[in-house]
Amino acid sequence: MSASPEEHDRSWTVAVRNRVSGxxxxxxxxxxxxxxxxxxxxxxxxxxxxxxxxxxxxxGVVLAMGGAAWWHTSSFGHFVNSVHxxxxxxxFAAMVIHLWGKxxxxxWRGNRGLxxxxxxxxxxxxxxxxxxxxxxxxxxxxxxxSGEAKDGINSIGIGGFFNVLNPGxxxxxxxxxxxxxxxxxxxxxxxxxxxxxxxxxxxxxxEEVAR
Amino acid sequence: xxxxxxxxxxRRTPDSHDYPTRHYDxxxxxxxxxxIMTGLSLxxxxxxxSPDDKAISMASWAKADPxxxxxxxxxxxxxxxxxxxxGAPYNDASEGQSVLGLKLQKWGGVGIPINSADLVLQPLRxxxxxxxxxxxxxxxxxxxxxxxxxRATAYxxxxxxxxxxxxxxxxxxxYGPVPALTTSFLGLASSGGLEGSLTSSATFYGSDQTRxxxxxxxxxxxxxxxxxxxLGGDQWGMMNEVGNYPGQxxxxxxxxxxQVKPFSTSENADTQVWALMMLLTVxxxxxxWIPGVRSIPRLIPVHRLIWRQHYRRKR
Numbered sequence: 030m031s032a033s034p035e036e037h038d039r040s041w042t043v044a045v046r047n048r049v050s051g052x053x054x055x056x057x058x059x060x061x062x063x064x065x066x067x068x069x070x071x072x073x074x075x076x077x078x079x080x081x082x083x084x085x086x087x088x089g090v091v092l093a094m095g096g097a098a099w100w101h102t103s104s105f106g107h108f109v110n111s112v113h114x115x116x117x118x119x120x121f122a123a124m125v126i127h128l129w130g131k132x133x134x135x136x137w138r139g140n141r142g143l144x145x146x147x148x149x150x151x152x153x154x155x156x157x158x159x160x161x162x163x164x165x166x167x168x169x170x171x172x173x174x175s176g177e178a179k180d181g182i183n184s185i186g187i188g189g190f191f192n193v194l195n196p197g198x199x200x201x202x203x204x205x206x207x208x209x210x211x212x213x214x215x216x217x218x219x220x221x222x223x224x225x226x227x228x229x230x231x232x233x234x235x236e237e238v239a240r
Numbered sequence: 241x242x243x244x245x246x247x248x249x250x251r252r253t254p255d256s257h258d259y260p261t262r263h264y265d266x267x268x269x270x271x272x273x274x275x276i277m278t279g280l281s282l283x284x285x286x287x288x289x290s291p292d293d294k295a296i297s298m299a300s301w302a303k304a305d306p307x308x309x310x311x312x313x314x315x316x317x318x319x320x321x322x323x324x325x326x327g328a329p330y331n332d333a334s335e336g337q338s339v340l341g342l343k344l345q346k347w348g349g350v351g352i353p354i355n356s357a358d359l360v361l362q363p364l365r366x367x368x369x370x371x372x373x374x375x376x377x378x379x380x381x382x383x384x385x386x387x388x389x390x391r392a393t394a395y396x397x398x399x400x401x402x403x404x405x406x407x408x409x410x411x412x413x414x415y416g417p418v419p420a421l422t423t424s425f426l427g428l429a430s431s432g433g434l435e436g437s438l439t440s441s442a443t444f445y446g447s448d449q450t451r452x453x454x455x456x457x458x459x460x461x462x463x464x465x466x467x468x469x470x471l472g473g474d475q476w477g478m479m480n481e482v483g484n485y486p487g488q489x490x491x492x493x494x495x496x497x498x499q500v501k502p503f504s505t506s507e508n509a510d511t512q513v514w515a516l517m518m519l520l521t522v523x524x525x526x527x528x529w530i531p532g533v534r535s536i537p538r539l540i541p542v543h544r545l546i547w548r549q550h551y552r553r554k555r
Binding site for chain 2: 054059060061062063064065066067068069071073076077079080081083084088100101107108110111112113114115116118119121123125130132133134135137138139141142145146149150153156159160163166167168169170171172173174175176177178179180181183184185186187188189190192194195196197198225226227228229230231232233234235
C-alpha cells in the first residue's frame with residue numbers, strides 16, 4: 030500500500046531528502062561547464078587546498094596506524110611524518126593564497142557571505158588541528174611549544190579543559206575532533222561554493238534602486 | 241499628507257549562471273592537483289625530512305645542569321616557582337591574567353590541582369630502601385608549613401649565592417632537611433625514574449605529562465635550550481621549530497604581538513593577545529558585512545588582474 034499524501038508530507042526521510050537534494054542546483058555538484066570568467070591561476074588554489082588536505086589526512090592515517098611513537102624508531106615512519114609535515118605546509122600555503130585571492134575578488138558578493146565565513150572558520154579550525162599536531166610529536170619541539178602554549182590557553186580560562194601539557198588528550202583532539210571539525214566545515218564550504226557558483230567579476234554589478 | 245521615500249542605489253551581483261560558459265573538468269583538475277600535492281610532499285619529505293630532536297629527559301637535565309635541577313626542586317618546596325605561583329588551572333596562588341577587567345584565567349577555575357611541593361615530595365616518598373631519605377622526609381613532615389617555607393627559601397637563597405649554584409659550595413645555614421631532599425631528588429632524576437613517578441604514579445597507563453612538564457618548565461634548562469635554538473618567546477618561538485624548518489608560519493600574527501609593546505612588556509600579554517586575535521578572527525569572518533573593509537577590493541583593483549581576460553573581452 031502506498032503512503033498517503035499526508036504521510037508523505039510528514040515523512041522525515043522525505044524532508045531530509047528534499048533538503049539535501051535542494052542544497053545544490055541540478056547539475057552543479059560536479060559541473061562540466063564553468064562561467065567563462067573563471068580563467069586565472071588563482072582558482073587553482075582552492076582545489077589545491079583540498080588536494081593537500083587529502084595528503085595530510087592520508088599520511089596522518091598511516092602515522093596513526095604505526096602509533097604515537099612509531100616515527101621516532103622507524104625510518105619509514107620518519108619519512109611518513111615528513112610527508113605529513115610538508116603536506117601541512119603546502120595545505121596552509123595553498124589555503125592562504127586561496128583566501129587572499131577570494132578577498133581581492135570580494136567573493137562574498139551575491140549572498141556568498143556564508144561561503145566566506147565557513148572558509149575562515151575552516152582556516153581557524155585547521156590552525157587548531159595543526160597546533161595539536163605540534164604538541165603530540167613527543168620530542169623537544171612539543172615540550173617547548175606546549176610549555177609556551179599553556180600560558181596562552183590558561184590565560185583565557187580553558188586550560189583546565191584543554192590541557193596542552195597532556196599529550197594523551199591532545200593526540201585525541203588531533204586525530205579525531207579537529208580533523209572531523211575541519212572536514213565538516215570544508216564540506217559545508219564546498220557545498221556553498223557549488224550552491225552559489227563562482228562569484229562574477231567585480232564591476233559587472235548592476236545598479237538598482239533600493240528603498 | 242505626502243510622504244517622501246528616500247531612495248538609494250545598491251549594487252546587485254549578477255547570477256553566475258547568466259554568463260557564457262566554457263568546458264571545465266573539475267575531477268581532472270582535482271586529480272592533477274592531488275598528484276602534484278602528493279609529489280611535492282614526497283619530494284620535500286625526501287629532501288628536507290622533518291626535525292626530531294629528542295625530548296629532554298629528567299636524567300639528561302640532571303646530567304647537563306644539576307644545579308638548575310636542585311634549584312628548581314628547592315623552589316618547588318619553597319613555593320616560589322612559576323607553577324607554584326601560577327594560579328588557575330593549577331592552584332589559586334594568584335589571580336592570573338585578565339583583560340579589560342575580565343579575570344578569565346581565574347574564572348576558569350582550578351581544573352588541574354597541583355601542589356608544587358608534591359612535584360618533589362611525591363616521587364621521593366615512592367622511593368624505598370633509603371634510610372637517609374626516609375629520615376629527611378620525616379623531618380620535613382614534622383615542620384610546620386611556615387618552617388618548611390623558611391628552610392626551603394633559605395636554601396634557595398644560599399644556592400643563588402653559591403658559585404654556579406653548586407649545592408656542594410653552599411654556605412652553612414639552617415636549611416633543615418631541604419639539602420638532603422633535593423640531593424635525593426637529583427639522584428632520582430639521574431636514575432631515570434622521575435618521569436614515571438610523575439606521570440604514572442597513580443595509574444598503570446600514564447599518558448599525562450602535565451606534572452613533569454610543569455617541573456621541567458619551572459627550571460631554566462628547558463628555556464636555555466630553546467633560546468639556543470632560537471625558539472624563545474621574544475624570538476618568535478611559538479611558530480618556529482628547531483633548525484631551519486618552517487614551523488607554523490600561519491601563526492605569525494599571533495606570535496607577532498608578543499614582539500611589540502605594549503604586549504611585550506605586559507603582565508597580561510597572553511590574555512590580551514588572545515583577546516585581540518579573537519577580535520581579529522571575528523572581524524575576518526565578518527568582512528562581508530563590515531562597511532569600508534568589504535570595499536577594499538574595489539579600491540585596490542587586484543581583481544583587474546584576476547579577471548583581466550574577462551575585462552578584455554568586454555572591451
